[in-house]
Amino acid sequence: MSTTTTTTTTARAVSGPMVDVREVRKHFGHIEVLKSVDLAVQPGEVCCLLGRSGSGKSTLLRCINQLESIDAGEIFVAGERIGYEEKRGKLHPLSDRAVARQRRSIGMVFQRFNLFSHMTALDNIIESPTGVLRTSRSTAKARALELLDRVGLADRADHYPRQLSGGQQQRVAIARALAMDPAVMLFDEPTSALDPELVGDVLGVMRDLAADGMTMVVVTHEIGFAREVADTVVFLDGGEVVERGAASEVLTAPEHASTQAFLSRVLREEA
Amino acid sequence: MTTTAPPPTRSAPLPVARQRHYGRWVVVVVLVAVGGFVTFSLVTNPRFGWPVVFEWFTSERILSGLLNTLELTLISMVIGVVLGGVVGIMRLSTNPVIAGASWAFVWFFRGTPVFVQLLFWGSISALYPVIVLGVPFGPSFAEFSANDLITPFAAAILGLGLNEAAYMAEIVRAGVRSVDEGQREAAAALGMGRARIMWRVVLPQAMPVLIPPTGNELIGLLKTTSMVAVLAFPELLYSAQLIYAVNYQTIPLLITASLWYLIVTSVLSIGQYVLERHYGRSFSARVSRKKTAAMIGHAA
Numbered sequence: 001m002s003t004t005t006t007t008t009t010t011a012r013a014v015s016g017p018m019v020d021v022r023e024v025r026k027h028f029g030h031i032e033v034l035k036s037v038d039l040a041v042q043p044g045e046v047c048c049l050l051g052r053s054g055s056g057k058s059t060l061l062r063c064i065n066q067l068e069s070i071d072a073g074e075i076f077v078a079g080e081r082i083g084y085e086e087k088r089g090k091l092h093p094l095s096d097r098a099v100a101r102q103r104r105s106i107g108m109v110f111q112r113f114n115l116f117s118h119m120t121a122l123d124n125i126i127e128s129p130t131g132v133l134r135t136s137r138s139t140a141k142a143r144a145l146e147l148l149d150r151v152g153l154a155d156r157a158d159h160y161p162r163q164l165s166g167g168q169q170q171r172v173a174i175a176r177a178l179a180m181d182p183a184v185m186l187f188d189e190p191t192s193a194l195d196p197e198l199v200g201d202v203l204g205v206m207r208d209l210a211a212d213g214m215t216m217v218v219v220t221h222e223i224g225f226a227r228e229v230a231d232t233v234v235f236l237d238g239g240e241v242v243e244r245g246a247a248s249e250v251l252t253a254p255e256h257a258s259t260q261a262f263l264s265r266v267l268r269e270e271a
Numbered sequence: 272m273t274t275t276a277p278p279p280t281r282s283a284p285l286p287v288a289r290q291r292h293y294g295r296w297v298v299v300v301v302l303v304a305v306g307g308f309v310t311f312s313l314v315t316n317p318r319f320g321w322p323v324v325f326e327w328f329t330s331e332r333i334l335s336g337l338l339n340t341l342e343l344t345l346i347s348m349v350i351g352v353v354l355g356g357v358v359g360i361m362r363l364s365t366n367p368v369i370a371g372a373s374w375a376f377v378w379f380f381r382g383t384p385v386f387v388q389l390l391f392w393g394s395i396s397a398l399y400p401v402i403v404l405g406v407p408f409g410p411s412f413a414e415f416s417a418n419d420l421i422t423p424f425a426a427a428i429l430g431l432g433l434n435e436a437a438y439m440a441e442i443v444r445a446g447v448r449s450v451d452e453g454q455r456e457a458a459a460a461l462g463m464g465r466a467r468i469m470w471r472v473v474l475p476q477a478m479p480v481l482i483p484p485t486g487n488e489l490i491g492l493l494k495t496t497s498m499v500a501v502l503a504f505p506e507l508l509y510s511a512q513l514i515y516a517v518n519y520q521t522i523p524l525l526i527t528a529s530l531w532y533l534i535v536t537s538v539l540s541i542g543q544y545v546l547e548r549h550y551g552r553s554f555s556a557r558v559s560r561k562k563t564a565a566m567i568g569h570a571a
């Protein structure tokens with residue numbers, strides 16, 4: 001356990017699933033938001049989480065990188081147990097430091113971008129590599145510029161978040177997460193806060209990322225994106241997985257009634 | 272409304288009548304009258320003792336008192352900012368013991384008058400005549416007489432610094448809470464530890480909220496140092512008091528001290544104005560301002 005936590009790169013040579021969520025439960029007060037959820041995402045797989053508002057999609061993502069604690073069950077990322085360590089047959093909660101270390105290999109992109117507003121795009125990207133990973137400034141900067149280029153914003157390095165459009169901010173946020181060399185990327189409705197004409201650029205970046213073999217868990221209402229890019233689709237309802245399978249099958253011929261209702265509603269909205 | 276007849280054939284635009292501000296003129300007249308009366312009285316009432324004011328204004332004893340006042344203000348403010356920062360951040364801790372301790376600190380030091388606190392520190396030797404450095408209930412390494420250790424200056428610093436810390440703690444707490452929770456989550460998701468998140472992400476963004484009330488605190492603290500006169504520490508007011516105790520020129524010396532307080536608070540106000548404008552602009556303008564960001568971001 002303690003050896004795997006020190007490195008993020010070797011973690012990728014994992015044999016099992018990259019993300020493995022087992023029987024996870026989560027309460028907020030008396031409400032059970034996740035009711036024994038299982039989720040397995042293989043290395044290089046793109047998994048889309050779909051479901052109505054309040055079905056627990058965000059909560060599930062947040063549990064994976066420990067922005068929320070879980071009440072029961074287990075989560076493994078790259079074969080490493082999240083949040084606890086096994087010692088003499090018992091599970092002990094990890095220290096804050098160890099939790100922070102585990103988060104390094106899990107990239108997260110938020111609905112509202114959450115770029116650091118007092119830093120330029122470039123500084124946003126190099127902040128964690130230089131501060132947490134102790135990468136030299138010049139190396140981090142070179143890599144950041146490369147990432148900015150990759151998301152189509154090479155000329156925006158010196159811009160502050162408020163000087164960027166929503167779509168540009170979200171692409172910087174993706175670059176910022178990628179700068180930590182994560183083993184998996186979590187996206188929580190990355191395009192929901194964007195004007196329709198800006199959605200395409202962000203989805204384009206995500207599409208490229210998927211093509212490069214990044215393991216991705218994506219909460220989205222963009223059925224078109226899911227159909228095109230996702231390998232698997234998981235449908236949540238009321239904190240339970242009601243349907244899962246290959247994207248092509250679930251999206252074209254959903255079996256569960258609530259999946260059908262959801263898909264027809266979303267597709268009608270899109271039309 | 273839309274069916275009203277079209278306006279008559281176009282003529283030259285009508286001139287706009289100048290707006291009259293009669294109220295303002297009334298106020299001006301009243302103010303000039305009051306101001307004139309006050310000035311007249313200031314000049315003609317010999318008991319203001321202006322010659323005495325000018326005699327003492329730059330005297331060595333007043334200037335050394337002023338210096339002591341500035342020193343007290345500065346040291347107490349540093350204690351207030353540092354300790355207040357720690358206490359304010361503790362207050363937001365998820366650990367109930369830490370948050371509770373912080374709450375109790377603020378409750379106590381804000382809940383009792385600073386004047387009383389100063390008196391307490393000044394009389395601490397009555398409570399603990401001997402202060403021992405050592406392990407509680409164990410061996411002691413050194414012993415001090417409280418009277419030697421807690422000089423009037425030390426008592427003043429303790430009283431003012433701890434009190435200021437309580438107020439700064441509330442300001443820091445409000446400032447930290449003003450920063451969007453998403454900023455902290457994003458930083459945590461990038462693997463940053465708590466201290467780094469606070470220092471690099473939250474505090475720099477809390478600056479615009481922190482600076483104005485902190486400036487007010489500094490100005491308030493400068494004036495509060497005058498209470499230290501009660502500890503017989505020769506800051507500005509006590510220096511003036513010592514002088515008029517001998518020459519009975521009470522009013523002129525109080526004026527001397529007041530003028531100095533006014534001068535320093537004016538300078539501080541200008542400094543605060545500049546800082547506020549600087550931060551206000553840097554957070555609203557759309558042009559690139561690398562310098563500001565560098566200043567805030569690398570305050571570490």
Ligand SMILES: Nc1ncnc2c1ncn2[C@@H]1O[C@H](COP(=O)(O)OP(=O)(O)OP(=O)(O)O)[C@@H](O)[C@H]1O
Nearest residue numbers: 028029031033051052053054055056057058059060
């Ligand atoms: N911090 C919290 N405290 C209390 N209840 C919460 C909290 N966060 C989420 N919930 C509740 O948990 C349930 C699931 O929320 P979650 O955000 O995971 O849904 P979601 O599927 O992401 O919905 P959306 O599509 O609207 O983002 C909701 O009923 C929500 O009200």
Ligand SMILES: [Mg+2]
Nearest residue numbers: 057058059189
């Ligand atoms: Mg959500």
